[in-house]
Amino acid sequence: MSLTKQEVESVARLARLEITEGEIGRVVEKLSSIIDFVDQLQTANTDDVMPMAHPLDMGQRLRTDEIFEADQRNRYQVNAPEVEAGLYLVPKVIE
Amino acid sequence: MHKKTIAELSRSLQAREFSSVELTRHLLSRIDALDGGLNSFITVTAEGALAAAAAADERIARGEGGPLTGIPLAHKDIFCTEGVRTSCGSRMLDNFVSPYDATVVSRLKDAGMVMLGKTNMDEFAMGSSNETSFYGPVHNPWDLKTVPGGSSGGSAAAVAARLAPVATGTDTGGSIRQPAALVGITGVKPTYGRVSRYGMIAFASSLDQAGVLTRTAEDAALVLEAMSGFDPRDSTSSPAPVPCYHGSLQESLEGLRVGVPEEFMDEGLDSENRAAVEAALDVYRALGATVSTVSLPSLALSVPTYYVVAPAEASSNLSRFDGVRFGYRCDDPADLLDLYQRSRGEGFGDEVKRRIMTGTYVLSAGYYDAYYLKAQKVRELIAREFRQAFQHVDVLMGPTTPAPAFELGAKTTDPITMYLNDIYTIAVNLAGLPGVSIPCGLVQGLPVGLQLIGPHFSEARLLNVAHRYQQESDWHQRLPVGY
Amino acid sequence: MEWETVIGLEIHAQLNTVSKIFSGASTAYGAEPNTQACLVDLGYPGQLPVLNGEAVAKAVKFGLATGSKVARRSVFARKNYFYPDLPKGYQISQFELPIVQEGKIEVVLEDGSTMLVGLTRAHLEEDAGKSLHEDFKGKTGVDLNRAGTPLLEIVSEPDMRNAKQAVAYMKTIHTLVRYLDISDGNMQEGSFRCDANVSVRRKGSETFGTRSEIKNLNSFRFVERAINFEVERQIDILESGGKVVQETRLYDSVKDETRSMRSKEEANDYRYFPDPDLLPVVLEEGYIEDIAATLPELPAQKRARFIGDFGLSAYDAGVLTASRELGDYYEHVVERLGGEAKLASNWVTGELAGALNRAGLDISQSAVGPQALADMLGRVVDNTISGKIAKDVFEAMWSGEGTADEIIDARGLKQITDTSAIESVIDQVMAASPGQLADYRSGKDKLFGYFVGQVMKATQGKANPAQVNELLRQKLAG
Incomplete structure (x- = not known):
C-alpha cells in the first residue's frame, strides 16, 4: 500500500470530500493502486524535455476592454440552494 | 425513416417526402419504445423538439433550409442547454438547469437542427463504460449485457440504435472514439481547439474536445463543419478557418501513406480484432495507399501520463461544485467545512471522487514535480513521437480498442483494468490530435473500430480517408438486432 | 537586546479597467449584490476565461515605469483553495512566470532622504468576492460583484526596516499607479490595499526571523499602526523566550491590535498549476514599445524637474507631485503667471489645499481653476492687492462670487499705494x-x-x- 490512511485523509480534506469511516479502507486501497500505476512515469527519461502544459502552440488572445454582460442575477440565482437579498448564503464564516 | 443517414434525410426533407415534425415524432416514439432497455437518454425534450421541428419545416418551406435544417440530434448531457437540465451524469447537477447554451449547441441550433434530448454519460465524463452515471448504466444495443463504452455511451447507443441520426460527444481520453467503436458507428474527435469548449462542462481542460457520433463519415463531415470554428468565448479556440469537410470526401487515396504503430498491434490486442484491422488495411492498400510500420515508443506511458494530467485538471475544475451557487447541497450543514465536504461527498460518485483525490494528490506540495511536472514532460515526449511519425506518413491507423465491448460490471472493481481499456486512444488527446473511429468488423457478434489519427487540423483528410473506406465496406450499415 | 524589523509588502492595486479581467461584466463599485457577477464570475459550469487586454497593458505600464523586466512570456496559473468568496475554488493568478519581474523604486522618506526598495515581481490576478458577515438568518452572505476584478499584486523585497518606511513605500506606489492611470487608488473602496509581511531579528543577524502576514490593510495609518503593534508583539514574544509562529493575522483598527485569523489556520497547499483554459501571454517587442511611448512623466522625474526648474524645496516638490493632477494644476498656474513659482507653490499647497481639504474635494473638482488662481496671484504681484486681502479674494472666488478682478472691484479692495x-x-x-x-x-x-x-x-x-x-x-x- 503506497498511501497511508492519514495521507488519504489529508488529501480528502484538501479536496473537501467527505469520506466515511466505512469507505476509507477501500479508498486507500484504490488510490494506492492508482498512484502505484502512475509511478511508471518515473521510468521515462525526460532529461532536457520541456514540460508540455497545453497541446495548442498559440499565445493568449487579448480581449477588448468593454462591458458585454448585463445584470441577470435573478436568472442565475434560480439554481442557487439559498439566497437572501441577492446574496448567496453559506453557514456562518468566522475569520 | 430512422435508417436513413443525415445526407439522405436532408434530401428527403428538402424534397418534402416527409416533414421534420414527422421525422421528429417518429424518433421520439422510437425513444419511447426502445430506450427503456438502453437507458441512452437522461432527458427527452419532446415538446421543444416538436417546436424546433415545426420551425425547421417553415424554414425549409421558405427555401431557407440548409443541409442540417430539420435534422434531429441528441446532445451529450455535458453540453449546457438553456432552459433544459444539464446533469453531466451526476447527482451534483441533477437539479441544474443551464441559463445558457454551449457554443456547440447554439451553432447546431442555428443550423436548424432539432434537439431530441440529452444523452446519458459517465459522471463528468469520467469512465470508459458508461457505468459511472448517476442515472444508471447505458446498455449496448448489440448486446444489452455489454457496455456501450464511455464516456459518451448514451450518444453512441442512441445513434447505433437509430434513435437519433447524430449525437454530440466529448473526448478527453477516447470518450467519442471508444464508444463509437464498441457500438459500430463513426466517431470523430477533432483537433484540440477546433470546436469551442464554451458551455461544455470541463473534465480536463487541456484534453477535452467536442466531436460527433454518426453512422457515416459523410454525416460526421456535415455536422462537424457546422459546429467547428473560432469562438471568442474560448481562449483555446483556434482561429484557423474551417475547411469544407464535405467537399473533399471523394478525394483519391492514391499514394496515401498509412503508418501502423507497432505498439498498437502488440499482444494486448485481441486476435480477431487485429484481423479486422488488418483486413481494413488491405482495403486501403486496394485504394492505392501504402502501409508501413512506425513506432511510438512512449505509447505505453500514455495511460499513466493521462491519469496524472486529467485528474489534476479535473480536481481543480470540479472545485466549483461546492453547494453555494448551483448544484447539490447537503441537508443542514453544521458549518462551512461540513457544507463543502458533505455536498461534494454526497453529490459526486465514487469514480469522480477517486479522480479528484488522485488529482489533488499529484498537485500537492512535495509531489508536484514527481507526478504533474513529470507527466507534462512525458506528454511532450509522446507529442514529439507523433510529430516525428507524421514526417513520414499521412495517417496513422490501428485499432480503437483492444477488444470488443465487455460485459457490464466486468471491470468496475479494478480502476486500472478499466483505465487500460483506453490504451490506444489516450495518446491522441495528450498530443491534441484529431482521431476518427470507423466500424471495421464484428468480433463474436460485436462491433470493433478502426482508428485513424492525423496531424493537427487534418480533419478534412481523415474524413476523406474514412469515407472512402465506407464506400468499400458495409460495416457501418450493420444494424443491431431489434433496432 | 537590539532588534531589527524586516518588512515586505504585497500591494494589491485594482486596475481601473471598465470590464473584469476574464469576463465582460462591469467593475463599477457599489452596485447591488451580485448584479455584476456574470456566469464567468460565478464559476458556472462550462464557462471560460478570456483575458482583458487592457489589464495586460496596465501591468506592462507598471513594469516599464519601475524599470522592471516585462516578461515576453508569462503564464496564468490556478491557486486552489475553497472559500465562499472564491467561486471556482481557485483563483487565476500568476505564479512561476509573472508579467513583471525584478525592478526597484526610489522612495522619499519623511525627512527628505531617499531609499531604494526592490520589487520582486508584479503579477496579474483576479480579485475575490466579498463575504458579508452581518446576520442573514445567522448565515454569511456572499456578494460576487468584485470577483474577477483585475488586480496587480506588487510584491516588494523585504527591504523596509520600520513602519514609516513601509508607509512611504506604499505611498510611492500609490502615487505611481495613479500617475500611470492604471488604478484609481481608492483605499476606502478597497482598490488599493496591502498585506504586510513582518518579522524581527537580532540586530546584525543575517537570517530572517519568522514572519507573520497581516492581511488586507486598507489605509496608510493602519499599515503603520498594524506594523508597529506587530513588531512590539513579536519582540515581546522573543524577549520572554517564546517563538513567533508563522501565520496570517488580521488588524483590528478598533482595538488597534492584530489577531490570528482562524479561517486561515489550516496550512494551505495551493496546488498551483498552469491554467489550461488560458494560453501563455506572449508580448511582442513592438507592443511593449508602443506602451512605453504612452508613459507620462513619472513622479520622481516631475519632482526633480520642479526642484531644478522652479527652485522649490524637496518637500514642496514632493507635495506638488503627489498626484499628476496637482502637478499639472501647479504648472498651469506658474505658466499663466509667467513665473513666481514660489508664490504659486505657497498658494497651491496652502490656501488651495486647505480649501479642498475642508470641502472634501480633490484637485480636479476645485472650485477655483488654475487660470483663475493665477489671475488673482497676478494682482498680488502687481501690488493691486496685498497678500492678506488676496486670501479674502480667494475665499470669495471659491464661493463663486466671480473673478479676482470682479471681486476686487465690487468690494473696493484695491490696495492703497498713494x-x-x-x-x-x-x-x-x-x-x-x-x-x-x-x-x-x-x-x-x-x-x-x-x-x-x-x-x-x-x-x-x-x-x-x-x-x-x-x-x-x-x-x-x-
Whole structure:
C-alpha cells in the first residue's frame, strides 16, 4: 500500500470530500493502486524535455476592454440552494 | 425513416417526402419504445423538439433550409442547454438547469437542427463504460449485457440504435472514439481547439474536445463543419478557418501513406480484432495507399501520463461544485467545512471522487514535480513521437480498442483494468490530435473500430480517408438486432 | 537586546479597467449584490476565461515605469483553495512566470532622504468576492460583484526596516499607479490595499526571523499602526523566550491590535498549476514599445524637474507631485503667471489645499481653476492687492462670487499705494491714540504693531503693508 490512511485523509480534506469511516479502507486501497500505476512515469527519461502544459502552440488572445454582460442575477440565482437579498448564503464564516 | 443517414434525410426533407415534425415524432416514439432497455437518454425534450421541428419545416418551406435544417440530434448531457437540465451524469447537477447554451449547441441550433434530448454519460465524463452515471448504466444495443463504452455511451447507443441520426460527444481520453467503436458507428474527435469548449462542462481542460457520433463519415463531415470554428468565448479556440469537410470526401487515396504503430498491434490486442484491422488495411492498400510500420515508443506511458494530467485538471475544475451557487447541497450543514465536504461527498460518485483525490494528490506540495511536472514532460515526449511519425506518413491507423465491448460490471472493481481499456486512444488527446473511429468488423457478434489519427487540423483528410473506406465496406450499415 | 524589523509588502492595486479581467461584466463599485457577477464570475459550469487586454497593458505600464523586466512570456496559473468568496475554488493568478519581474523604486522618506526598495515581481490576478458577515438568518452572505476584478499584486523585497518606511513605500506606489492611470487608488473602496509581511531579528543577524502576514490593510495609518503593534508583539514574544509562529493575522483598527485569523489556520497547499483554459501571454517587442511611448512623466522625474526648474524645496516638490493632477494644476498656474513659482507653490499647497481639504474635494473638482488662481496671484504681484486681502479674494472666488478682478472691484479692495493717502490715515490714527503714542515714544516698541493694526483697520486692510510700515516708522519717530 503506497498511501497511508492519514495521507488519504489529508488529501480528502484538501479536496473537501467527505469520506466515511466505512469507505476509507477501500479508498486507500484504490488510490494506492492508482498512484502505484502512475509511478511508471518515473521510468521515462525526460532529461532536457520541456514540460508540455497545453497541446495548442498559440499565445493568449487579448480581449477588448468593454462591458458585454448585463445584470441577470435573478436568472442565475434560480439554481442557487439559498439566497437572501441577492446574496448567496453559506453557514456562518468566522475569520 | 430512422435508417436513413443525415445526407439522405436532408434530401428527403428538402424534397418534402416527409416533414421534420414527422421525422421528429417518429424518433421520439422510437425513444419511447426502445430506450427503456438502453437507458441512452437522461432527458427527452419532446415538446421543444416538436417546436424546433415545426420551425425547421417553415424554414425549409421558405427555401431557407440548409443541409442540417430539420435534422434531429441528441446532445451529450455535458453540453449546457438553456432552459433544459444539464446533469453531466451526476447527482451534483441533477437539479441544474443551464441559463445558457454551449457554443456547440447554439451553432447546431442555428443550423436548424432539432434537439431530441440529452444523452446519458459517465459522471463528468469520467469512465470508459458508461457505468459511472448517476442515472444508471447505458446498455449496448448489440448486446444489452455489454457496455456501450464511455464516456459518451448514451450518444453512441442512441445513434447505433437509430434513435437519433447524430449525437454530440466529448473526448478527453477516447470518450467519442471508444464508444463509437464498441457500438459500430463513426466517431470523430477533432483537433484540440477546433470546436469551442464554451458551455461544455470541463473534465480536463487541456484534453477535452467536442466531436460527433454518426453512422457515416459523410454525416460526421456535415455536422462537424457546422459546429467547428473560432469562438471568442474560448481562449483555446483556434482561429484557423474551417475547411469544407464535405467537399473533399471523394478525394483519391492514391499514394496515401498509412503508418501502423507497432505498439498498437502488440499482444494486448485481441486476435480477431487485429484481423479486422488488418483486413481494413488491405482495403486501403486496394485504394492505392501504402502501409508501413512506425513506432511510438512512449505509447505505453500514455495511460499513466493521462491519469496524472486529467485528474489534476479535473480536481481543480470540479472545485466549483461546492453547494453555494448551483448544484447539490447537503441537508443542514453544521458549518462551512461540513457544507463543502458533505455536498461534494454526497453529490459526486465514487469514480469522480477517486479522480479528484488522485488529482489533488499529484498537485500537492512535495509531489508536484514527481507526478504533474513529470507527466507534462512525458506528454511532450509522446507529442514529439507523433510529430516525428507524421514526417513520414499521412495517417496513422490501428485499432480503437483492444477488444470488443465487455460485459457490464466486468471491470468496475479494478480502476486500472478499466483505465487500460483506453490504451490506444489516450495518446491522441495528450498530443491534441484529431482521431476518427470507423466500424471495421464484428468480433463474436460485436462491433470493433478502426482508428485513424492525423496531424493537427487534418480533419478534412481523415474524413476523406474514412469515407472512402465506407464506400468499400458495409460495416457501418450493420444494424443491431431489434433496432 | 537590539532588534531589527524586516518588512515586505504585497500591494494589491485594482486596475481601473471598465470590464473584469476574464469576463465582460462591469467593475463599477457599489452596485447591488451580485448584479455584476456574470456566469464567468460565478464559476458556472462550462464557462471560460478570456483575458482583458487592457489589464495586460496596465501591468506592462507598471513594469516599464519601475524599470522592471516585462516578461515576453508569462503564464496564468490556478491557486486552489475553497472559500465562499472564491467561486471556482481557485483563483487565476500568476505564479512561476509573472508579467513583471525584478525592478526597484526610489522612495522619499519623511525627512527628505531617499531609499531604494526592490520589487520582486508584479503579477496579474483576479480579485475575490466579498463575504458579508452581518446576520442573514445567522448565515454569511456572499456578494460576487468584485470577483474577477483585475488586480496587480506588487510584491516588494523585504527591504523596509520600520513602519514609516513601509508607509512611504506604499505611498510611492500609490502615487505611481495613479500617475500611470492604471488604478484609481481608492483605499476606502478597497482598490488599493496591502498585506504586510513582518518579522524581527537580532540586530546584525543575517537570517530572517519568522514572519507573520497581516492581511488586507486598507489605509496608510493602519499599515503603520498594524506594523508597529506587530513588531512590539513579536519582540515581546522573543524577549520572554517564546517563538513567533508563522501565520496570517488580521488588524483590528478598533482595538488597534492584530489577531490570528482562524479561517486561515489550516496550512494551505495551493496546488498551483498552469491554467489550461488560458494560453501563455506572449508580448511582442513592438507592443511593449508602443506602451512605453504612452508613459507620462513619472513622479520622481516631475519632482526633480520642479526642484531644478522652479527652485522649490524637496518637500514642496514632493507635495506638488503627489498626484499628476496637482502637478499639472501647479504648472498651469506658474505658466499663466509667467513665473513666481514660489508664490504659486505657497498658494497651491496652502490656501488651495486647505480649501479642498475642508470641502472634501480633490484637485480636479476645485472650485477655483488654475487660470483663475493665477489671475488673482497676478494682482498680488502687481501690488493691486496685498497678500492678506488676496486670501479674502480667494475665499470669495471659491464661493463663486466671480473673478479676482470682479471681486476686487465690487468690494473696493484695491490696495492703497498713494503715500499721501496713507500718511493722512496715519495722522488720524496718531491723533486718536495720544496715550499709546506717548507710551511708544517713551520706549514701548511693541506698540508699533498696534499702530499698524489701526492703520490697516482704518483702510479695511487695503493699505500696502510695506508702505504702512515705512511711513509709520517715520511718523512715530516724530
